[in-house]
Amino acid sequence: VSLRVYVLSRSRFDADAFAEFLQDEGTSWKRTPGASDTEEIVEVAGRVCYMSYGERQSPRDNANYVKRLIQMGHESVLEHAVWGFLLVGVSRAFTHQLVRHRVGFAFSQLSQQYFEDTDPRFVKPSVPLPDDARTAWNGAMETCKEAYLKILNSLKAQDEEPHPADQRREIRRAIHSAARSVLPNATETKIFVTANARALRYFFSVRGSIPGDGEMRAVAAEMLSLVKADSPALFFDFETEKLLDGSPTVIRRP
Numbered sequence: 001v002s003l004r005v006y007v008l009s010r011s012r013f014d015a016d017a018f019a020e021f022l023q024d025e026g027t028s029w030k031r032t033p034g035a036s037d038t039e040e041i042v043e044v045a046g047r048v049c050y051m052s053y054g055e056r057q058s059p060r061d062n063a064n065y066v067k068r069l070i071q072m073g074h075e076s077v078l079e080h081a082v083w084g085f086l087l088v089g090v091s092r093a094f095t096h097q098l099v100r101h102r103v104g105f106a107f108s109q110l111s112q113q114y115f116e117d118t119d120p121r122f123v124k125p126s127v128p129l130p131d132d133a134r135t136a137w138n139g140a141m142e143t144c145k146e147a148y149l150k151i152l153n154s155l156k157a158q159d160e161e162p163h164p165a166d167q168r169r170e171i172r173r174a175i176h177s178a179a180r181s182v183l184p185n186a187t188e189t190k191i192f193v194t195a196n197a198r199a200l201r202y203f204f205s206v207r208g209s210i211p212g213d214g215e216m217r218a219v220a221a222e223m224l225s226l227v228k229a230d231s232p233a234l235f236f237d238f239e240t241e242k243l244l245d246g247s248p249t250v251i252r253r254p
C-alpha cells in the first residue's frame, strides 16, 4: 500500500466581510497581491492586535509581516489557519505516534471495531529488507491475516441466532475486537487529520527529521509540500531535503 495525502479542507478568508469591518472602522488595508487565504487570515489576525491598518500599516508585505510574527514568537495568530488532511496508506504504528500530538490537532480514524475489514493490508517498513527479512515479514503478515480472518469467521459462525439490533451491534464489536487483536502495527489505516499552522510547524520540527523513522518523515514531507504550496509565508523556514538513501527529511532553517 502506498502513502497518499489528500488536502480536503483549508481555511477561507472572507475579504468582503473584512472590507465591511474596515469600512465600519473608517480605515483601510494595503493588501499584498497574490497572498493566499491562509496567509491573509494570519496577517489580518496579527494586525487586529495592533489595529495596524490605514496610516498605521507598515510597508511590509504579507510574507514579511508573517515572517516577523513568527520570528517575534507571536505564534498564536498562526492557529487561525487550518487544513484538513486525509492520510491513506499509513500504518497503525505511525498513527499511534501521530495522535500523541494533542494541541491544535483533531483526528478521525478508521475504526477496527465498526468497520469489518475483510482484506487487511499492510504498510511495508521504510528501510529495504534483505531477502530473509522480507520473507519473514511477508510470512508474518500472511499469518496475522489468516488468524484475523479465521477468528472473525469462526466467531461469526458461532453467533447465528437472531438478536435485537443494539445487541447485534455489540456482538459484532466484540467479534471485531477479538479478531483485530492479532493485527500487527503494520496494518494499513486511514485517518482524517485537521491541524492549524502552529501545530503543523511544531509537528514538522519534532517529527520531520528523525532519521530512523522513515514513515513519519515521508508523511511530514508530504504534508509540508501541500501546505507550503498553499502558504509559503507560514512555512518559509521549512524545507524538504533528501537523505543519502533518497528518502525525504524536513529541515527547519534557523
Ligand SMILES: Cc1cc2nc3c(=O)[nH]c(=O)nc-3n(C[C@H](O)[C@H](O)[C@H](O)COP(=O)(O)OP(=O)(O)OC[C@H]3O[C@@H](n4cnc5c(N)ncnc54)[C@H](O)[C@@H]3O)c2cc1C
Residues within 6 Å of the ligand: 100, 101, 102, 103, 104, 202, 206, 207, 210
Ligand atoms: C524522538 C521522539 C521520541 C519519542 N519517544 C517516545 C516514547 O518512547 N514514548 C512515548 O510515550 N512517547 C514518545 N514520544 C512522544 C512524545 O513524548 C510526545 O507525546 C509527542 O511528540 C507529542 O508531543 P507534545 O506532547 O509536545 O505535543 P502536543 O501534545 O501537541 O503539545 C504541544 C505542546 O503544548 C504544550 N503542552 C501540551 N500539553 C501540556 C501539558 N499537559 N502540560 C504542559 N504543557 C503542555 C507543550 O509545550 C507541548 O510541547 C516521542 C517523540 C519524539 C519526537
